[in-house]
Amino acid sequence: MYDSRLKKSDFLGNPFNVATDVLLGSYLCSYVDGQLCVGKITELEVYIGAEDKACHAYLNKKTVRNAPMFEAGGCAYVFFVYGMYNQFNVVVSPQGVADAILIRSLEPVYGIDIMKERRKCDKLANLTTGPGKLCQALGISRDHNYVDLCESNVLWLVTRDYTPQSVALPRVGIDYAEEYKDVPWRFIIKDNKFISKK
DNA sequence: CTGGGGATCGAG
DNA sequence: TCGATCCCCAGG
Numbered sequence: 001m002y003d004s005r006l007k008k009s010d011f012l013g014n015p016f017n018v019a020t021d022v023l024l025g026s027y028l029c030s031y032v033d034g035q036l037c038v039g040k041i042t043e044l045e046v047y048i049g050a051e052d053k054a055c056h057a058y059l060n061k062k063t064v065r066n067a068p069m070f071e072a073g074g075c076a077y078v079f080f081v082y083g084m085y086n087q088f089n090v091v092v093s094p095q096g097v098a099d100a101i102l103i104r105s106l107e108p109v110y111g112i113d114i115m116k117e118r119r120k121c122d123k124l125a126n127l128t129t130g131p132g133k134l135c136q137a138l139g140i141s142r143d144h145n146y147v148d149l150c151e152s153n154v155l156w157l158v159t160r161d162y163t164p165q166s167v168a169l170p171r172v173g174i175d176y177a178e179e180y181k182d183v184p185w186r187f188i189i190k191d192n193k194f195i196s197k198k
Numbered sequence: 199c200t201g202g203g204g205a206t207c208g209a210g
Numbered sequence: 211t212c213g214a215t216c217c218c219c220a221g222g
Contacts, residue, residue: 045217054217065206082218083203089217102217132218173217196218199222206216 006157008150011073011092015099018092019046020187023101025160031153032139035114039106039128042194045171046185049098054177057098068146069098076147076155078140085132088140105129107194130196165190172197
């Protein structure tokens with residue numbers, strides 16, 4: 001189990017299809033400090049470089065920080081915010097197109113004791129329900145920026161084993177994004193309780 | 199609700 | 211070089 005990896009071509013379709021038909025319900029796996037952790041992706045957000053005011057690469061503007069977004073689909077983009085948290089994104093689309101999917105919540109599947117230790121928290125529902133929390137729980141840091149999720153033995157993705165029903169919602173924490181503030185580009189697994197916000 | 203915390207990037 | 215701002219979270 002957990003050996004049926006997502007492959008390069010899985011990341012190259014329309015970003016919204018990749019989000020709901022490939023990534024939602026698939027498994028994010030990390031092997032950090034000798035510890036395997038696995039979580040099912042229950043919540044994510046789509047960011048589109050060319051037009052999206054909430055996207056780091058709005059207007060395809062490339063900077064040192066967002067450069068990974070311009071890599072080909074399957075690349076990891078990890079960035080640091082608010083002085084203490086990391087956020088993990090899966091880059092999608094072909095090289096040169098700066099689209100990415102922010103992973104917002106997971107349902108813990110394996111390595112739960114390690115997650116509890118890293119998070120200094122015993123409550124299952126609080127381990128991975130937020131983009132900063134899940135990075136902490138799985139040991140994801142900026143060391144993993146640019147990791148090739150199709151090849152890495154540190155951070156990778158495994159195909160989902162069923163087709164979850166998805167629900168579209170507005171994205172979180174982007175009040176500055178004007179007309180893109182309320183677009184329903186956040187997707188969750190219907191009726192799953194491992195979600196960051198109602 | 200509040201504020202900590204540090205990297206980032208564009209303005210000057 | 212500086213400083214406003216940031217795809218958040220824990221604690222009260």
